[in-house]
Amino acid sequence: xxxxxxxxxxxxxxxVVTGAASGxxxxxxxxxxxxxxxVALLDVNEDNLQKVAxxxxxxxxxxxAVACDVSTDNSVKAAADTVAKSLGACEILVNNAGILRPxxxxxxxxxxxxxxxxxxxxxxxxxxxxxxxxxxxxxxxxVVHVASIAASEPQAASGAYSAGKAAVAMLSRQLAFEWGPRxxxxxxxxxxxxxTPLSEAFYQAPGVLEARExxxxxxxxxxxxxxxxxxxxxxxxxxxxxxxxxxxxxGGFAQTLMSxxxxxxxxxx
Numbered sequence: 001x002x003x004x005x006x007x008x009x010x011x012x013x014x015x016v017v018t019g020a021a022s023g024x025x026x027x028x029x030x031x032x033x034x035x036x037x038x039v040a041l042l043d044v045n046e047d048n049l050q051k052v053a054x055x056x057x058x059x060x061x062x063x064x065a066v067a068c069d070v071s072t073d074n075s076v077k078a079a080a081d082t083v084a085k086s087l088g089a090c091e092i093l094v095n096n097a098g099i100l101r102p103x104x105x106x107x108x109x110x111x112x113x114x115x116x117x118x119x120x121x122x123x124x125x126x127x128x129x130x131x132x133x134x135x136x137x138x139x140x141x142x143v144v145h146v147a148s149i150a151a152s153e154p155q156a157a158s159g160a161y162s163a164g165k166a167a168v169a170m171l172s173r174q175l176a177f178e179w180g181p182r183x184x185x186x187x188x189x190x191x192x193x194x195x196t197p198l199s200e201a202f203y204q205a206p207g208v209l210e211a212r213e214x215x216x217x218x219x220x221x222x223x224x225x226x227x228x229x230x231x232x233x234x235x236x237x238x239x240x241x242x243x244x245x246x247x248x249x250x251g252g253f254a255q256t257l258m259s260x261x262x263x264x265x266x267x268x269x
Contacts, residue, residue, distance in 0.1 A: 008236035011036030014087045015235065016131050018070055018123070019097030021048035023196035024146060027224030028094055028231045029056075029063070035232060038062035040083040040090070043097070044069045062087075070097045070123030071115075080130040089134035092235045095124040095168075096146040100198065103159040113160045120164040124171060132175075132184060139183035144234045145172045146227070147190045149250050165190075169246060176244030185243035187234040192250025194222040217252030 015032050019025035021043035029039045033056055041056075043049045046067040056063035064086045068079035083090060098120045101112040128143055135141025150158065151165035168188065175186035193212055195203060203209045203221075213219055230247045233239055248254060 006036065008035050008232055008238055010092075010232070010236050013037045013091045013235075014040070014083075014089065015092035015094065016040045016042060016083055016090050016127070017094040017096060018042045018068070018127055021045045021052055023198055024191065024194060024224045024227050025094075025096040026052055027228040028096060028146075031225065031228035031232050032092070032094075032235065033059075033061040033063060035236075037092070037235075038087050039064075040079075040087055041065050042068040042070075042079055070126060071118045073126060076123075076126045076130045080133075083131070084134070089138060090131040091135065091138070091141050093127060093131045093135075093141075093143045094146070094231055094235070095127055095143065097123060098146075098164075100161055101159050102157055104157050105159075108159045116160040117164055117167075120160070121167045121171065124168055128171075128175060128186075132179065135184045136179065136182050141184045142235050142239075143172070143175060143179075143184065143186045144231050145169075145186070145188045146231070147172075147188045147246070149190050149192045149248060149254050151190060153254065172246075173244045180243050185234075185239070187239070187243060188246040189227060189230045189234065190246055190248045190250070191222060191227045192248070192253045194224060194227060196224055215253065215256065217256065220251065222249060222251060 015037045017025055017029040017039060020029045020041035029041055033039050041049055041053055041063055049065040053063045053065035066079045066082050069075040099116055101116055103112055124145055132143060145168050147168045148165040150162040151169045155162045172186045172188045179186060212221055227249055230249050
Protein backbone atom coordinates (compact mmCIF):
# COMPACT_ATOMS: atom_id res chain seq x y z
CA UNK A 1 0.00 0.00 0.00
CA UNK A 2 1.25 3.47 -0.83
CA UNK A 3 0.03 6.90 0.14
CA UNK A 4 -2.61 7.52 2.79
CA UNK A 5 -5.53 5.14 3.25
CA UNK A 6 -8.53 7.11 4.54
CA UNK A 7 -11.10 4.29 4.34
CA UNK A 8 -10.57 3.40 7.99
CA UNK A 9 -11.23 6.96 9.11
CA UNK A 10 -8.05 7.17 11.14
CA UNK A 11 -6.57 10.33 9.66
CA UNK A 12 -5.55 12.86 12.30
CA UNK A 13 -5.76 10.41 15.20
CA UNK A 14 -2.97 9.96 17.77
CA UNK A 15 -1.71 6.46 18.55
CA VAL A 16 0.83 4.92 20.90
CA VAL A 17 2.51 1.66 19.86
CA THR A 18 4.72 -0.20 22.32
CA GLY A 19 7.57 -2.40 21.13
CA ALA A 20 7.70 -0.25 18.00
CA ALA A 21 11.42 -0.47 17.23
CA SER A 22 11.16 -3.68 15.21
CA GLY A 23 9.00 -6.58 14.07
CA UNK A 24 5.24 -6.43 14.51
CA UNK A 25 5.32 -3.20 16.49
CA UNK A 26 7.18 -1.40 13.72
CA UNK A 27 4.80 -2.78 11.09
CA UNK A 28 1.77 -1.75 13.15
CA UNK A 29 3.12 1.78 13.54
CA UNK A 30 3.84 1.96 9.80
CA UNK A 31 0.32 0.80 8.93
CA UNK A 32 -1.26 3.37 11.22
CA UNK A 33 0.96 6.11 9.81
CA UNK A 34 -0.11 5.18 6.27
CA UNK A 35 -3.67 5.73 7.45
CA UNK A 36 -2.81 9.28 8.52
CA UNK A 37 -2.24 8.63 12.21
CA UNK A 38 0.44 10.48 14.16
CA VAL A 39 2.30 7.81 16.08
CA ALA A 40 4.28 7.70 19.30
CA LEU A 41 6.84 4.91 19.00
CA LEU A 42 7.69 3.36 22.36
CA ASP A 43 10.47 0.86 22.94
CA VAL A 44 13.26 0.11 25.37
CA ASN A 45 15.76 -0.05 22.46
CA GLU A 46 16.37 3.67 22.03
CA ASP A 47 18.94 3.39 19.21
CA ASN A 48 16.64 1.37 16.93
CA LEU A 49 13.74 3.55 17.93
CA GLN A 50 15.43 6.74 16.75
CA LYS A 51 16.23 5.14 13.39
CA VAL A 52 12.64 4.01 12.91
CA ALA A 53 11.28 7.44 13.83
CA UNK A 54 13.70 9.11 11.41
CA UNK A 55 12.42 6.90 8.59
CA UNK A 56 8.83 7.88 9.40
CA UNK A 57 9.65 11.57 9.35
CA UNK A 58 11.63 11.19 6.11
CA UNK A 59 8.45 9.88 4.51
CA UNK A 60 6.53 12.89 5.78
CA UNK A 61 4.75 10.92 8.49
CA UNK A 62 4.42 12.35 12.00
CA UNK A 63 6.17 10.15 14.55
CA UNK A 64 8.02 10.67 17.79
CA ALA A 65 10.39 8.24 19.48
CA VAL A 66 9.86 7.79 23.21
CA ALA A 67 12.19 5.51 25.15
CA CYS A 68 10.06 3.44 27.50
CA ASP A 69 10.49 0.35 29.64
CA VAL A 70 6.97 -1.02 30.13
CA SER A 71 8.15 -3.06 33.11
CA THR A 72 8.61 0.11 35.17
CA ASP A 73 5.84 2.37 36.49
CA ASN A 74 7.88 5.56 36.34
CA SER A 75 9.05 4.92 32.77
CA VAL A 76 5.49 4.41 31.51
CA LYS A 77 4.22 7.49 33.34
CA ALA A 78 7.06 9.59 31.94
CA ALA A 79 6.33 8.29 28.44
CA ALA A 80 2.68 9.23 28.80
CA ASP A 81 3.64 12.77 29.80
CA THR A 82 6.04 13.04 26.85
CA VAL A 83 3.44 11.82 24.36
CA ALA A 84 0.80 14.23 25.68
CA LYS A 85 3.20 17.17 25.31
CA SER A 86 4.45 16.10 21.87
CA LEU A 87 1.32 14.82 20.14
CA GLY A 88 -1.62 15.54 22.41
CA ALA A 89 -4.10 13.11 23.94
CA CYS A 90 -3.73 9.44 23.06
CA GLU A 91 -6.74 8.05 21.19
CA ILE A 92 -5.37 4.63 20.24
CA LEU A 93 -3.10 2.38 22.30
CA VAL A 94 -1.50 -0.72 20.84
CA ASN A 95 -0.01 -2.94 23.53
CA ASN A 96 2.61 -4.99 21.72
CA ALA A 97 5.90 -4.99 23.67
CA GLY A 98 6.88 -8.42 24.92
CA ILE A 99 9.68 -10.86 25.62
CA LEU A 100 10.18 -14.62 25.47
CA ARG A 101 12.32 -16.55 27.94
CA PRO A 102 12.02 -20.28 27.27
CA UNK A 103 11.89 -22.91 29.96
CA UNK A 104 9.93 -26.03 30.93
CA UNK A 105 7.52 -25.44 33.81
CA UNK A 106 9.17 -28.04 36.01
CA UNK A 107 12.31 -25.96 36.31
CA UNK A 108 11.65 -22.49 34.86
CA UNK A 109 13.15 -19.91 37.16
CA UNK A 110 10.72 -17.72 39.06
CA UNK A 111 12.84 -14.72 38.02
CA UNK A 112 12.25 -15.49 34.33
CA UNK A 113 8.56 -16.18 34.96
CA UNK A 114 8.13 -12.89 36.82
CA UNK A 115 10.06 -10.93 34.17
CA UNK A 116 7.81 -12.22 31.39
CA UNK A 117 4.61 -11.60 33.34
CA UNK A 118 5.80 -8.12 34.30
CA UNK A 119 6.39 -7.09 30.69
CA UNK A 120 3.88 -9.22 28.79
CA UNK A 121 0.90 -8.72 31.11
CA UNK A 122 1.46 -6.07 33.76
CA UNK A 123 3.15 -3.87 31.18
CA UNK A 124 -0.07 -3.95 29.16
CA UNK A 125 -2.03 -2.86 32.21
CA UNK A 126 0.45 -0.11 33.04
CA UNK A 127 0.10 1.32 29.55
CA UNK A 128 -3.67 0.93 29.54
CA UNK A 129 -3.87 2.89 32.78
CA UNK A 130 -1.41 5.59 31.70
CA UNK A 131 -2.67 6.15 28.15
CA UNK A 132 -6.28 5.14 28.74
CA UNK A 133 -6.79 8.03 31.14
CA UNK A 134 -7.11 10.51 28.29
CA UNK A 135 -9.48 8.20 26.41
CA UNK A 136 -11.74 7.83 29.45
CA UNK A 137 -11.78 11.58 29.93
CA UNK A 138 -12.68 12.10 26.27
CA UNK A 139 -15.28 9.32 26.31
CA UNK A 140 -13.79 7.53 23.30
CA UNK A 141 -10.78 5.50 22.27
CA UNK A 142 -9.48 2.09 21.29
CA VAL A 143 -7.03 -0.22 23.02
CA VAL A 144 -5.64 -3.11 20.97
CA HIS A 145 -3.61 -5.83 22.65
CA VAL A 146 -1.32 -8.14 20.69
CA ALA A 147 -1.63 -11.60 22.23
CA SER A 148 -0.98 -14.94 20.49
CA ILE A 149 -2.61 -18.22 19.55
CA ALA A 150 -0.46 -19.47 22.44
CA ALA A 151 -3.14 -17.93 24.70
CA SER A 152 -5.45 -20.83 23.86
CA GLU A 153 -2.97 -23.41 22.56
CA PRO A 154 -0.34 -24.43 25.15
CA GLN A 155 3.23 -23.99 23.93
CA ALA A 156 5.64 -26.31 25.69
CA ALA A 157 8.96 -25.11 27.10
CA SER A 158 7.99 -21.46 26.75
CA GLY A 159 7.89 -20.56 30.42
CA ALA A 160 5.24 -17.96 31.19
CA TYR A 161 4.52 -17.10 27.55
CA SER A 162 1.25 -19.02 27.06
CA ALA A 163 -0.03 -18.19 30.54
CA GLY A 164 0.83 -14.54 29.98
CA LYS A 165 -0.92 -14.33 26.63
CA ALA A 166 -4.01 -15.97 28.11
CA ALA A 167 -3.94 -13.31 30.82
CA VAL A 168 -3.74 -10.61 28.14
CA ALA A 169 -6.89 -11.97 26.50
CA MET A 170 -8.79 -11.78 29.79
CA LEU A 171 -7.33 -8.37 30.61
CA SER A 172 -8.73 -7.09 27.32
CA ARG A 173 -12.17 -8.54 28.01
CA GLN A 174 -12.23 -7.04 31.50
CA LEU A 175 -11.20 -3.63 30.16
CA ALA A 176 -13.93 -3.90 27.52
CA PHE A 177 -16.50 -4.60 30.23
CA GLU A 178 -15.32 -1.83 32.58
CA TRP A 179 -14.49 0.85 30.01
CA GLY A 180 -17.18 0.18 27.39
CA PRO A 181 -19.82 2.28 29.20
CA ARG A 182 -17.31 5.15 29.11
CA UNK A 183 -16.76 4.92 25.36
CA UNK A 184 -13.45 3.05 25.25
CA UNK A 185 -13.13 -0.25 23.37
CA UNK A 186 -10.63 -3.05 24.04
CA UNK A 187 -9.83 -5.91 21.65
CA UNK A 188 -7.16 -8.53 20.95
CA UNK A 189 -5.23 -9.54 17.85
CA UNK A 190 -3.70 -12.99 18.22
CA UNK A 191 -0.97 -13.83 15.71
CA UNK A 192 0.08 -17.34 14.81
CA UNK A 193 3.51 -17.93 13.33
CA UNK A 194 5.04 -14.63 12.23
CA UNK A 195 8.51 -14.12 10.82
CA THR A 196 10.07 -11.31 12.86
CA PRO A 197 13.56 -10.51 14.21
CA LEU A 198 12.51 -12.23 17.45
CA SER A 199 11.71 -15.51 15.65
CA GLU A 200 14.22 -15.32 12.81
CA ALA A 201 16.67 -17.71 14.48
CA PHE A 202 14.10 -20.50 14.14
CA TYR A 203 13.87 -19.98 10.38
CA GLN A 204 17.61 -20.17 9.94
CA ALA A 205 17.58 -23.81 11.05
CA PRO A 206 17.48 -26.21 8.05
CA GLY A 207 13.99 -27.33 7.08
CA VAL A 208 12.09 -25.22 9.61
CA LEU A 209 10.59 -22.76 7.13
CA GLU A 210 9.43 -25.53 4.81
CA ALA A 211 7.94 -27.57 7.65
CA ARG A 212 6.08 -24.60 9.09
CA GLU A 213 4.73 -23.51 5.72
CA UNK A 214 3.51 -27.06 5.05
CA UNK A 215 1.50 -26.97 8.30
CA UNK A 216 -0.36 -23.79 7.27
CA UNK A 217 -3.63 -24.06 5.34
CA UNK A 218 -2.57 -20.88 3.51
CA UNK A 219 0.92 -22.35 2.98
CA UNK A 220 2.93 -19.37 4.14
CA UNK A 221 4.17 -17.76 7.33
CA UNK A 222 2.59 -14.47 8.36
CA UNK A 223 4.32 -11.19 7.69
CA UNK A 224 4.24 -8.48 10.36
CA UNK A 225 2.06 -6.52 7.95
CA UNK A 226 -0.66 -9.18 8.22
CA UNK A 227 -0.92 -8.47 11.92
CA UNK A 228 -0.75 -4.71 11.42
CA UNK A 229 -3.80 -4.67 9.15
CA UNK A 230 -5.93 -6.45 11.75
CA UNK A 231 -4.75 -3.99 14.41
CA UNK A 232 -5.69 -1.05 12.17
CA UNK A 233 -9.22 -2.41 11.86
CA UNK A 234 -9.66 -2.60 15.64
CA UNK A 235 -8.15 0.88 16.01
CA UNK A 236 -10.61 2.36 13.53
CA UNK A 237 -14.24 3.41 13.66
CA UNK A 238 -15.00 0.54 11.27
CA UNK A 239 -15.04 -1.58 14.43
CA UNK A 240 -16.94 0.98 16.51
CA UNK A 241 -19.43 -1.63 17.81
CA UNK A 242 -16.80 -4.32 18.43
CA UNK A 243 -15.27 -4.69 21.87
CA UNK A 244 -14.04 -7.54 24.05
CA UNK A 245 -13.29 -9.58 20.93
CA UNK A 246 -10.32 -11.34 19.33
CA UNK A 247 -9.11 -11.68 15.76
CA UNK A 248 -6.86 -14.70 15.18
CA UNK A 249 -4.37 -14.06 12.37
CA UNK A 250 -2.74 -17.44 11.86
CA GLY A 251 -3.42 -18.54 8.29
CA GLY A 252 -5.87 -21.14 9.57
CA PHE A 253 -3.25 -22.98 11.63
CA ALA A 254 -5.46 -23.29 14.73
CA GLN A 255 -8.04 -25.17 12.66
CA THR A 256 -5.69 -28.06 11.83
CA LEU A 257 -6.07 -30.08 15.06
CA MET A 258 -8.02 -32.90 13.42
CA SER A 259 -5.29 -33.35 10.82
CA UNK A 260 -3.28 -35.11 13.54
CA UNK A 261 -5.95 -37.79 14.07
CA UNK A 262 -5.62 -40.97 11.92
CA UNK A 263 -8.81 -41.60 9.88
CA UNK A 264 -8.32 -44.74 7.78
CA UNK A 265 -10.12 -44.49 4.50
CA UNK A 266 -10.51 -40.71 4.66
CA UNK A 267 -6.93 -39.66 3.89
CA UNK A 268 -6.65 -37.81 0.60
CA UNK A 269 -10.40 -37.37 0.13
